[in-house]
Amino acid sequence: MKKAVVIGWPISHSLSPRLHGFWLDKLGIEGSYEALPVEPENLGDFANKLKSGELGLMGANVTVPHKQEIMAFCDEISPLAKRIGAVNTLVVRDGKLQGSNTDHYGFKTNLEASGKLPETPSGAAIVLGAGGASRAVCTALEELGYSPIYLLNRTVERAEEVANDLGGSIIAGPLSDLSKYMTECQILVNSTSLGMKGQNPLDIDLSDLPKDAVVTDIVYNPLITGVLAQAKSRGNPIVDGIGMLLFQAIPGFESWFDPSEKPVVTEELRQHMLEVL
Ligand code: ATR
Numbered sequence: 001m002k003k004a005v006v007i008g009w010p011i012s013h014s015l016s017p018r019l020h021g022f023w024l025d026k027l028g029i030e031g032s033y034e035a036l037p038v039e040p041e042n043l044g045d046f047a048n049k050l051k052s053g054e055l056g057l058m059g060a061n062v063t064v065p066h067k068q069e070i071m072a073f074c075d076e077i078s079p080l081a082k083r084i085g086a087v088n089t090l091v092v093r094d095g096k097l098q099g100s101n102t103d104h105y106g107f108k109t110n111l112e113a114s115g116k117l118p119e120t121p122s123g124a125a126i127v128l129g130a131g132g133a134s135r136a137v138c139t140a141l142e143e144l145g146y147s148p149i150y151l152l153n154r155t156v157e158r159a160e161e162v163a164n165d166l167g168g169s170i171i172a173g174p175l176s177d178l179s180k181y182m183t184e185c186q187i188l189v190n191s192t193s194l195g196m197k198g199q200n201p202l203d204i205d206l207s208d209l210p211k212d213a214v215v216t217d218i219v220y221n222p223l224i225t226g227v228l229a230q231a232k233s234r235g236n237p238i239v240d241g242i243g244m245l246l247f248q249a250i251p252g253f254e255s256w257f258d259p260s261e262k263p264v265v266t267e268e269l270r271q272h273m274l275e276v277l
Contacts, residue, residue: 002029003056004256005036007046008063012037015273016061019249022272023263031257040065047073050090051097058256059091061249067132074099084135085165089252103136106248107218108144113247113265116214116237117187121145124184128152128175128202129192130159133218135166137191142168150181154192182208188231190217195225202227206234217241221277242270 006016012035020033038046043066049055051073062070067086071077074087075096081087087099111117125146127137130153138149147169153159159172173180188209194202196219204227206215215231220241228238246265253263 002031002058002257004031004033004058004060004252006033006061006063007036007038007043007066009037009039009065011035011063014063015245015276016063016249018276019246019269019273020253022269023249023253023259024257027257027259027261027263029257029259036060038066040069043069044073047090047097051075051092051095053092053095057092059089059252061252062088062090064132071099073097080104080139083166084139086132086135088248089255091252091255100251101136102248102251103133103244104140104143105251106244106246107133107137108140109247109250110241110243111140111144111214111216111239113243114239116239117144118212121186122147123186124181125149125187125189126152126178126181126185127189127191128178128204129190129194130155130162130172131191131193134191135162137189137218138162138166138170141187141189142170146187150177150185152177152181178204179208182206183210185209185213187214187216189215190219190225190227193219195219195227197221204230206230206236209234209236211235212237214239218244220245223274223277242273246270246273 014035024031076098078100081101084101089100091098121144125141149170151159156174163170163172214237216239217225218241231238
């Protein structure tokens with residue numbers, strides 16, 4: 001039986017076992033995917049045991065707080081994960097630990113699959129928030145064709161650090177610059193934690209946003225965040241955040257379980273996940 005896990009600390013809240021479990025069932029694969037708590041001081045030990053085969057695992061997903069630290073234990077890191085500076089997917093192959101980042105794929109594929117993007121995306125993007133997810137978001141927007149990317153964050157230094165690390169056409173600034181760039185924006189992304197259940201709302205005014213600009217949120221609980229509701233009410237195309245979670249899981253699933261059919265993101269899967277939010 002092929003096995004994989006998601007590691008984090010804490011990890012009990014993770015939706016990934018439910019997600020991978022759905023595909024294992026659907027595709028009739030005899031496999032397992034579980035949440036495994038790994039304390040930061042045990043990360044190296046886990047990586048070594050994963051690599052040696054002692055744990056009997058094909059690989060793992062990696063989440064907070066291990067996404068950066070795990071890189072030191074990988075034998076190979078994909079160029080994209082190196083650029084983003086974080087690994088969320090581990091595959092053991094020929095006794096080597098391979099690290100990659102599928103958040104970029106998840107964010108990008110969710111937007112593409114939504115049917116809300118223009119045929120050839122172009123123009124400016126605004127990304128709010130410079131935390132863990134923002135690097136994957138910026139690199140994906142860049143690949144989709146958006147330029148420049150205004151990366152605005154409460155702590156400007158953090159946005160500057162991301163812009164410096166990633167290079168390209170990313171321009172860092174404070175959240176207060178939002179009004180300055182709003183009229184030229186073709187896609188606006190919330191990558192802050194604001195708007196999430198239990199957090200403060202993301203208090204922004206979309207009045208100057210072009211009506212055809214896409215608005216998306218990486219927050220998926222609630223599914224329709226305040227900013228998405230505001231965008232929808234003025235007629236902007238919106239893309240919710242649950243799809244990013246679903247699509248980012250595909251490359252890992254394929255590597256570990258080698259399914260004969262591709263795992264797909266369907267309305268049934270979305271509903272299955274939304275049931276527990
Ligand atoms: P993650 O790694 O999961 O993205 P994070 O690194 O804590 O989480 O990032 C959270 C993001 O939300 C950051 O951009 C953070 O801004 P700071 O870098 O200034 O902390 C942003 N954020 C969180 N609470 C905020 C608030 N009350 N106002 C504005 N931005 C906020």
